[in-house]
Amino acid sequence: MSFQFTVSPDFTPDHLSGWYIFNTWLQKQTGIAIHLEMYNDFQGQRDAIQADTVDLIYANPFDAAMLVREKGFLPLVKAEGAADEALIVVNADSAINDVADLKPGTRVAYTEDPDVRLMGMIMLEPGDLNNNNIVPVLADNYVLVAKHLLKVEADVGIFLAGAYDDLSAMVKNQLKVLVRSQISVIHHALMIGPRLQERREDIQNLLVEMSNDDKGRGVLQSLGFTVWQKVDNEEMEFMIDLMDTLNT
Amino acid sequence: MIADMNAKDIVGDYQEVSLQLYGSVKRKILYTQIETPYPDGKLIVSTTNPEGIITHVNRSFVEMSGYREEELIGAPHSILRHPDMPPAAFKDLWDTVQRGEKWQGFVKNLRKDGGYYWVKATVIPNVRAGKVVGYTSVRRKPSRSKIEECCKLYPTLF
Numbered sequence: 001m002s003f004q005f006t007v008s009p010d011f012t013p014d015h016l017s018g019w020y021i022f023n024t025w026l027q028k029q030t031g032i033a034i035h036l037e038m039y040n041d042f043q044g045q046r047d048a049i050q051a052d053t054v055d056l057i058y059a060n061p062f063d064a065a066m067l068v069r070e071k072g073f074l075p076l077v078k079a080e081g082a083a084d085e086a087l088i089v090v091n092a093d094s095a096i097n098d099v100a101d102l103k104p105g106t107r108v109a110y111t112e113d114p115d116v117r118l119m120g121m122i123m124l125e126p127g128d129l130n131n132n133n134i135v136p137v138l139a140d141n142y143v144l145v146a147k148h149l150l151k152v153e154a155d156v157g158i159f160l161a162g163a164y165d166d167l168s169a170m171v172k173n174q175l176k177v178l179v180r181s182q183i184s185v186i187h188h189a190l191m192i193g194p195r196l197q198e199r200r201e202d203i204q205n206l207l208v209e210m211s212n213d214d215k216g217r218g219v220l221q222s223l224g225f226t227v228w229q230k231v232d233n234e235e236m237e238f239m240i241d242l243m244d245t246l247n248t
Numbered sequence: 249m250i251a252d253m254n255a256k257d258i259v260g261d262y263q264e265v266s267l268q269l270y271g272s273v274k275r276k277i278l279y280t281q282i283e284t285p286y287p288d289g290k291l292i293v294s295t296t297n298p299e300g301i302i303t304h305v306n307r308s309f310v311e312m313s314g315y316r317e318e319e320l321i322g323a324p325h326s327i328l329r330h331p332d333m334p335p336a337a338f339k340d341l342w343d344t345v346q347r348g349e350k351w352q353g354f355v356k357n358l359r360k361d362g363g364y365y366w367v368k369a370t371v372i373p374n375v376r377a378g379k380v381v382g383y384t385s386v387r388r389k390p391s392r393s394k395i396e397e398c399c400k401l402y403p404t405l406f
Contacts, residue, residue, distance in 0.1 A: 099288070100392060123289060125368065128391045181289040185306075237376065238384070242293065245370035245386035248352055 002033040003055035003196055006048065008188060009039055010060060010113040010160070013141075018222030019058075025219045029206050030199065042112055055193040061186045062114035062247075065240045073191040074200060075236040077207045077228035084186045085161035086119035088179040091149045099178055102127035102156065109137040109145045109154035115186060118246055120158030123179045146171050185239060189231050204230060250324050252276035257314075258362040269326045270300065270338070277331050282363040284312065292367065292387040298380055300325050300342075314360035325385070330358040334405035345373050345383055354390050354398045366395045 005026075007019050016038070023036040034056065039045035046063070048054050049071060059067055061084060067073035090096050106129055110117045121131065137154040139145045142163035148154035150171070161180060164172075190207070192200050207228040210216035220226060252275055255262075260280040267277045292312055295304040305313075305320050313320065313328060320327070329338070333356055344351040351371045356364050367387035373380045 122388055126288075126389045126391045128393055179288045182308075183289075183291050185293070234376075237374070238295075241372055241374055241384045242291075242386055245350070245372050245384065246291075246388075248350060248370055 002035050004048075004053055005034045005036045005056040006039060006045055006054050007036075007058040008060040008063070009041055009045060010111070010116075011058070012163075012224065015222065015224050018219075018224065021222045022219050025216070026203075026206075030203060032196070032199070042114060052193075055196045056190070057193075058188055058190050060113070060115055060188060061239060061243055062118060064189065064191070064236060065243060067191055067193075068236060068240060072194040072197075074197060074233060075231035076190045076192050076200065076204050078187045078189045078231050079223070079225040080227040080229045082187060082225065083184050084115050084119070084188065085181045085183060086116045086123065087159040087161050087164050087177055087181070088120060088123050089146075089149060089157045089159055089164065089175050089177050090155065091152060092174050092176045094155070094176060096155070096178070097176075099124055099127045099129075102129055104129065104133035105135060106156055107135040107137050107154045108156045108158065109139050109148040110158040111139055111141060111145060111160075113160060115243070116160045117158060118243075119181050119183065119186070122246055123181060124156070143167070146175065150174055185242060187239070189236065189239075190228070191236075250275055250327055253278040253360075253362070257360050260362065262362045265331045267329060267331055268335075269324070269329060270342075273324075273326075275326075275329075277329075277358065278362050279331060279358060279364070280362040282361075284359060284363050284365045286365055286367060286387075286389040287312075288389060290389075293384070294320075294325070295374065295382050295384045296325050297382045300383075302327075303382060312359070312365055313357070314363075319360075328357040330356045330364055332356050332364075332402060334402050336405050337402070341371060345371050348373055348375070348380065354394050355387075356398070356402075366390050366398075368394070 145157040211227045262278045290308045292308045293306040341351045368390040371385045374382045
């Protein structure tokens, strides 16, 4: 029997090969046949989850509630120091220096990443902006969000902090950060579905120990992480409750 | 138990009032007209047990409330209760979450130094294995226009 592993579609493109390397490592360590399926978008991935074809997932925090409460998934690990934070950014020449100065009808560029968009929209609330009074400008990735700002096709951009920090200095010099979130407790997590749960503890231990040998460290490096940290059920429940309060 | 406020902790000119809290508890409140602006990009997070006693606070909670973490843990959440907040708002909050639903509203909170800060608060019951084990409250930055609306509305609700 083969199990399916999938990764939140907002993974950094530079780390695509890293996830295949990780999957190979995981199969070798566990002796379980695992097929890695990468979905192009969140909807495709959610359809697969609803159809119960997913057994392991590196999940976006936005989907954690559905995975745990509807599909019986449990958390395994998170990447150390990899909390998701969002940024509100404008063109450097923009007259706006405070979110409170924004007006209904503001053109907001964002990607499909659901947790970043949620955090970003919360940071726009002090300007009385919400989903009903902004003009959405959907972009395929954060480089395109920046491009929309530079070409003045959008007034405000919502970025994943890490993606913004990775933009070139030349681009960042033409942009201005209004707000950077400091939430600290919203993070992606590797989660395990009901069919694999009898192996949860040993898989969790393997992952936590992964950074203790050269081979494991190399695999983690290819993912852009240094250490997997254990996530217990209550930490996940707390994050789900927190996301629930924000999603209102 | 909840201690009365202490004049030595207060910054600036203050007024004094006795506030009736939940469970027939009275607290001496000393409060000023000094507002601390809500910091951009932060969330204030706390968790209480089912009786409203604080069990967890994050760093932003500590910074904005002015209390030390050890003063907050074990204290009732009403330690933040400002005399300008109408009791009806908190009754609505408790009625809502005790029905297992989410509550959202704009709240003027009292600091240890007598000052205040406005928040947009969301409170949800923490349901574990079908049982409510506590409540989580997450506060975010409100808009000025919402605060202005509340400043007009709340005095009419006493």
